[in-house]
Amino acid sequence: MRRVLIGLSLLLCATLPPTTYADDGIAVQDPYVRLVPPGAPTTGAFMVISNSSAADRKLIRAASPAAKTVELHTHLNENGVMKMRPVPDIEIKAGGRTELKPGSYHVMLIDMTKPLQEGDEVPIDLTFDDGSTQHIAAPVRRIQSAPAMPAAAHGGMKH
Amino acid sequence: MKQRILIASALILGVLLVWLAFFWQPPATDTANRASNDTPGSHAPSLPPGGDFSLQGPQGPLSLADYRGRIVLVYFGYTFCPDVCPTALSAMGQAFSMLTPEEQAGVAGVFVSVDPERDTTDVLKAYAPFFHPQIVGVTGSVDDIARVARQYGVRYMKQKADDGKPYSVDHTSFTYVIDASGKLIAQLPHGSPPQAIIDMIRTLRK
Numbered sequence: 001m002r003r004v005l006i007g008l009s010l011l012l013c014a015t016l017p018p019t020t021y022a023d024d025g026i027a028v029q030d031p032y033v034r035l036v037p038p039g040a041p042t043t044g045a046f047m048v049i050s051n052s053s054a055a056d057r058k059l060i061r062a063a064s065p066a067a068k069t070v071e072l073h074t075h076l077n078e079n080g081v082m083k084m085r086p087v088p089d090i091e092i093k094a095g096g097r098t099e100l101k102p103g104s105y106h107v108m109l110i111d112m113t114k115p116l117q118e119g120d121e122v123p124i125d126l127t128f129d130d131g132s133t134q135h136i137a138a139p140v141r142r143i144q145s146a147p148a149m150p151a152a153a154h155g156g157m158k159h
Numbered sequence: 160m161k162q163r164i165l166i167a168s169a170l171i172l173g174v175l176l177v178w179l180a181f182f183w184q185p186p187a188t189d190t191a192n193r194a195s196n197d198t199p200g201s202h203a204p205s206l207p208p209g210g211d212f213s214l215q216g217p218q219g220p221l222s223l224a225d226y227r228g229r230i231v232l233v234y235f236g237y238t239f240c241p242d243v244c245p246t247a248l249s250a251m252g253q254a255f256s257m258l259t260p261e262e263q264a265g266v267a268g269v270f271v272s273v274d275p276e277r278d279t280t281d282v283l284k285a286y287a288p289f290f291h292p293q294i295v296g297v298t299g300s301v302d303d304i305a306r307v308a309r310q311y312g313v314r315y316m317k318q319k320a321d322d323g324k325p326y327s328v329d330h331t332s333f334t335y336v337i338d339a340s341g342k343l344i345a346q347l348p349h350g351s352p353p354q355a356i357i358d359m360i361r362t363l364r365k
Contacts, residue, residue, distance in 0.1 A: 034245060037289030039282055041325065042241040069324060075243065081314055082243045082349065083329045102246050103350065109241070110325060143245070144253055 024132045025053030026092070031138035033122045034102070038115060044073075044106035045124055045138050049090075050097035058089040059098075061127040066116065067109035070124075074105050084108075089129065102143065116140045207312030209335065209343025214271065214297040214307065217284040221297050223341060226267045230363050232356065233335040235313045237274035237328050238286045238296075245290075247332055247349060252291030254356035265339075266360060268294030273315040273330050275304050311335055311343070338363050 031047035045064075051057045062070045072090055076083045090105050092098045100106050107124060116122065121137040128134075213222040223231065232251050236244030251268050258266065270287045272278035275298045278286075283296025298304070308315060315330035332349035336359055345359060 034242070036241070036245060037238075037286040039285040040238055040241075040245075042239055044241045077349070080331045080333070080349075081316075081329050082332045084240075084242070084327045102242050106242060143249060 024057070024128070024130055026051055026057060026128060026132065026134060028126065028134055028136050031124070031136045032141045032143075033109070033116065033120075033138045035116065035118050035140050035142040041111055043109050043112065043116065044102070045109060045122065046100045046102065046106055047136070047138065048097055048099050049092050049126075051092040051094060054094050055130075056094050057092045058129040059092065059126055060089045060129050062107045062124055063127075064107075064109060064122060064124045066113055066122045066124075068111035068113065069109075071108045071110065072105070073108040075103050077103075118142055206343060206346065208310055209337065210310050211341060212303075212307040212310065214299040214303060215280050216295050216297045217280055221269075221295065223269070223337065226269075226337075227341055228339050229265050229267050230339060230360055231267045231269060231337040233269045233271060233311070233337060234333075235271045235273050235308060235311065235315070235330060236332070237272055237330070238278050238282055239274065239325055239327065243330075243332050243349065247334060248287070248290040248294065250351060250353050250356060251334060252294060254353040254360070255291045255293055257353060257357055258360065262360065262364065263293065265364065266293065270294055270296045271304070271307060272296065272298040273304060273308060273313065274317070274328050275299060275301055277325075312346075336360075336363070 027050045029048045029050065031045060033045045034043050036043045045062075049059060059072065062072060064070050071086050072088070073084055074087050074090075076085060086108075087105070090098055090100070098105065107126075109122070118140055120140040122140060124136050124138055126134045126136065211223045213220055213224075215221065223233075234244070234247050234251065236247065238244075248268075248270060255263060255266060255268065268287075268291060270283065272283060278296070278298050280296075280298060283298055287294045287296035299307070307313075313331050313333075315328055318327045318329060320326035333346040334351060334356065335343055336345040336347065338344045344363065347355060347359065
């Protein structure tokens with residue numbers, strides 16, 4: 001019974017539109033989770049969070065049934081050494097927006113409960129410092145580091 | 160007031176000098192020597208020596224020398240890496256898939272794990288080809304990995320983790336370009352787009 005309930009709630013989350021607005025002025029746009037190779041135990045969720053309210057807001061917690069542990073992280077580049085570190089919160093200034101993107105802030109999913117496939121929707125609950133929560137569904141995407149050049153640009157390229 | 164600042168600065172500098180003289184050991188002196196002995200003008204003087212290595216690949220021992228005649232891209236990372244390594248390996252894979260079949264036949268990618276404790280050959284076998292079938296993952300003993308990393312000027316440091324949580328590994332993120340003769344030609348910085356990799360490969364093929 002419990003499984004059915006979890007399944008149903010997952011399904012419900014998955015049907016939510018990718019952008020969710022709430023009364024508190026926080027909006028989450030273009031959330032996605034990086035598709036990682038089979039067996040890779042971690043991945044990152046990325047998104048743009050904007051804050052149209054008059055008060056600074058902080059994302060203080062993220063949770064997801066897709067991973068055993070979910071943390072807020074950032075990357076520091078110190079003399080070429082890439083350091084990943086947990087952060088207590090991610091601030092979104094009043095009237096501003098904060099981008100969670102590769103090489104920077106991300107929601108880190110650690111020990112995924114099942115392998116993620118391209119197109120899966122990962123439900124994530126984001127909790128802010130005013131006590132509000134946003135439920136988002138982040139599709140799993142294969143991230144290309146830059147738009148691929150059109151095939152026509154390479155005479156010899158055949159698939 | 161100004162004088163005090165001057166005296167303080169002089170003192171700090173003095174202490175620093177004494178520390179340098181007694182305690183500082185230049186890292187990898189052999190690296191610096193070998194790099195400067197290379198043919199002048201062949202690459203930036205700061206490039207590490209690089210060179211051959213033998214580690215464990217998906218089908219047993221794998222040496223850089225096995226790829227002689229091909230351009231090899233080498234990247235050091237680990238499979239628990241959620242973002243930095245996938246970004247670099249995606250760029251490599253994307254570059255490979257944008258090459259002509261003929262160009263493709265002349266390249267190879269090697270992913271060297273800096274986390275040999277967790278990255279077994281089996282783990283790497285599933286991981287590396289995801290980015291492109293021509294990328295193989297290699298690992299080895301802690302000492303072997305440390306030696307290869309030194310050759311390539313790679314710095315990495317395992318981080319402490321809270322109990323029960325997996326640790327992360329700080330590491331440099333360069334893509335090393337090795338020419339058909341096995342010589343390290345360039346190190347591409349993190350975030351290099353696929354086109355930069357392709358340009359490098361095409362320049363070397365000329």
